[in-house]
Amino acid sequence: MSGVETQVVARGEGDQRLDRWFKKHYPELGFGRLAKLLRTGQVRVDGKRAQPSTRIAEGQAIRVPPLGGAVAPAPAGEEPGRPLLSEEEAEALRARVLYRDDWLIALDKPAGLAVQGGSGQTRHLDAMLDALMFEAVERPRLVHRLDRDTAGVLLLARTAEAARRLGEAFRQEGGGEGARKLYWALLAGEPPKRRSELDLPLGKEGGAGREKVRADAADAKPARTRYHLIASHARKASFVALRPLTGRTHQLRVHMAALGCPILGDGKYGGAKAFLDRPALPKQLMLLARELAVPHPEDGTTVRFTAPIPAHFAQALAALRFDPEGPAVERAADWLEG
Numbered sequence: 001m002s003g004v005e006t007q008v009v010a011r012g013e014g015d016q017r018l019d020r021w022f023k024k025h026y027p028e029l030g031f032g033r034l035a036k037l038l039r040t041g042q043v044r045v046d047g048k049r050a051q052p053s054t055r056i057a058e059g060q061a062i063r064v065p066p067l068g069g070a071v072a073p074a075p076a077g078e079e080p081g082r083p084l085l086s087e088e089e090a091e092a093l094r095a096r097v098l099y100r101d102d103w104l105i106a107l108d109k110p111a112g113l114a115v116q117g118g119s120g121q122t123r124h125l126d127a128m129l130d131a132l133m134f135e136a137v138e139r140p141r142l143v144h145r146l147d148r149d150t151a152g153v154l155l156l157a158r159t160a161e162a163a164r165r166l167g168e169a170f171r172q173e174g175g176g177e178g179a180r181k182l183y184w185a186l187l188a189g190e191p192p193k194r195r196s197e198l199d200l201p202l203g204k205e206g207g208a209g210r211e212k213v214r215a216d217a218a219d220a221k222p223a224r225t226r227y228h229l230i231a232s233h234a235r236k237a238s239f240v241a242l243r244p245l246t247g248r249t250h251q252l253r254v255h256m257a258a259l260g261c262p263i264l265g266d267g268k269y270g271g272a273k274a275f276l277d278r279p280a281l282p283k284q285l286m287l288l289a290r291e292l293a294v295p296h297p298e299d300g301t302t303v304r305f306t307a308p309i310p311a312h313f314a315q316a317l318a319a320l321r322f323d324p325e326g327p328a329v330e331r332a333a334d335w336l337e338g
Helices: 018-025 031-039 087-094 125-132 160-171 251-258 267-274 311-319 327-337
Strands: 005-008 061-064 097-100 104-109 151-157 180-188 195-199 203-205 212-214 224-233 237-244 287-295 302-306
Touching: 018 031, 018 087, 031 087, 031 125, 087 125, 097 302, 104 125, 125 151, 151 160, 151 302, 160 287, 180 251, 180 267, 180 311, 180 327, 212 251, 212 267, 224 251, 224 327, 237 251, 237 327, 251 267
Parallel strands: 151 287
Antiparallel strands: 005 061, 097 104, 104 151, 180 237, 180 287, 195 224, 203 212, 224 237, 287 302
16 A cells, blocks of 8 residues: 555554554554454554554554544444544543443443434444444444433443344343333423333434434334332423333433423423523533343343433432432332332
8 A cells, every 4th residue: 555654663652552652653543443454454563463552662663644634534334534533532432331341331422412413413433433432443332322411330342242142232221121211301391200101202303403302103013111200300300211112212301301391401391391491501411311220241141230320410409409329219120110
């Protein structure tokens, strides 16, 4: 290949990560593109494939392909033109890893970050997964979804086999052998019952960019949600724990709106009612994927991951004087699990 360079690791540059060596010598090369070059074998160390985290040694030869200014075409099956991450952005994403082993990664997804691309979405998690390869050869895979504005636990599979086994667990969601999710939400108003189970089929209507989930849609499919009231504030706002027994798009948001108690910040399904006249409340969706339990893809033992409370949710809890560590939280989780 014309333009290929071979750079020798100089004295004093050994015992550092390969991506940091590139950042020093090729600062215009973003982390995402470097990871792609490594994954496709275009960058090599002493003729061998490497990872961004590979530690290099003095005297090793690093193969550097022509970089130019354009982003190389994406391999088959990958999204072309996905955004390049800076090293700082990649590090920030890696800092959100709650757990990692050879099979899976549990990630604390921030509110506001879409999981996949769509209408008007140019920046999303699926385009950033090169930064979460670590020492693996395969790129992590999404096995379930969270709404863009929902924060909390998101699982990634690190191999094709892990993706297959975790995918099966999510298809059995709500059952004894499947994934079990626990959400926290802040609602406008107070539910009619302290605890109950909603059985309200849901379907999608509307075209691209205008899609909305409705209970009266022609293609409505079964959708079931358990909820437990943790606390209420003058009957104007409530703190609830939710367990979806099915995995329909926007299920929790539509079910809570159907109760007459939309999730705070959810203008799409709650309209003006989803926004209280309280300056201290952030104008964000108050839905948190707090906990996720799944059979581990290696041996089937249950593993459980808990997301930290994000700043906007903590601010709203404090403004409404809800205690996220009180005994009522544990009682609600126990009832939902049963």
